[in-house]
Amino acid sequence: MTQKTIACVVFPGLTPLDLVGPVTMLGMLTWMEPEYELTVVGARIEEHETDAPLRITPSHTFDQVRDPAVLVVPGGAAPAFRAMTDKALLGYLRAASASAEITASVCSGSLLLGAAGLLKGKRATTHWTVLDLLAEFDATPVRERWVEDGDVITAAGVSAGIDMGLYLVARLAGQDAARIAQFGAEYDPEPPFGPLDWDAAPRELFAPAAVSWVTEGLAGDPDLSARLRARL
């Protein structure tokens, strides 16, 4: 049996749910299909800060998982923009994506793919507050829960990684496997106040937050910061 490795990336300051959503569904895949091995990869096997009061330690280093079959990149707030200036991280994304059958992202993780040059000419999505930024990386922004363009699958904000993770299970192992994973995670969503009413989106509340994420995260790259802020 040839082992196929799934590499889910961590970087300092990430949003935990961006990572844990797909990790949950892909973990169920490895239970059903042992040819897949799930790993969480980081620059070092050490605690990584997140934007929640918990730290996450990956299972492997980038160097230990050079040729994953599937690459999954989470996002975050300001730290995800800071990560755009992390040459080791972007280098890993480029190298890993080159060998991967599927490169996927959640939330602003797609902007990291963009910064690594991996979204050129692709349709893609990201968190609704920063969707327009994708164009800076020669991607076409699309408002969908997740967007598949060949071997690149990008998900919308934070919780969209759960839906995208299920879709990934289906693409890798079929719909029956995805349905079992959905039962395992009891994913039968019931938002207490219904789905989002986009006409009532609190844009005025989130717009300054998005500006601050870019400004703070890209303090070390004023040129990219200015270009991205010009699109907000």
Added chain:
Amino acid sequence: MTQKTIACVVFPGLTPLDLVGPVTMLGMLTWMEPEYELTVVGARIEEHETDAPLRITPSHTFDQVRDPAVLVVPGGAAPAFRAMTDKALLGYLRAASASAEITASVCSGSLLLGAAGLLKGKRATTHWTVLDLLAEFDATPVRERWVEDGDVITAAGVSAGIDMGLYLVARLAGQDAARIAQFGAEYDPEPPFGPLDWDAAPRELFAPAAVSWVTEGLAGDPDLSARLRARL
């Protein structure tokens, strides 16, 4: 301003999404309502294994957060049953719940509340595969996404902690705050193959898994193990 602390518990082997779902929504609450402080508490501030290839380090010890306003308890597979024999953990749950306005759980976390004696006479829920076990702890099992019985709120399996977390935000800070948290996490779920079809639940696949969780987790307490297995 009186600070109110929310304590989300970790124990060795937990299911990350059980924790991270409510943490995501309650983190948004602290952004909107700074009177709330979000903490993740464990026996020690050190890496905790999970059932995924990542380790989680809490922000505080149990001793540092003795009187939380809100207590949230995640679950897991076999390790959640093992945790039922962890006297320090159960002692913390009892002490923290005594002072808390709200005691909440996700997935088999409700069985931990039960083992701590906190569900007597309460309506409660848990992961669908182990729902009948609640009766062993004098709780009334209910098949709902989340169940509120006075100051105790229990959620169904794994991903139900996201819905319950939003409900918690609403209960603590109102519906408008919950709607903003929902936009922040872009929680507009779209399971690729629709909601769960309970008539097609893979019961024969999951039933032996549930038995193995109890057997393996409660190897140190054969009496409780036998009583729980008799209900599966």
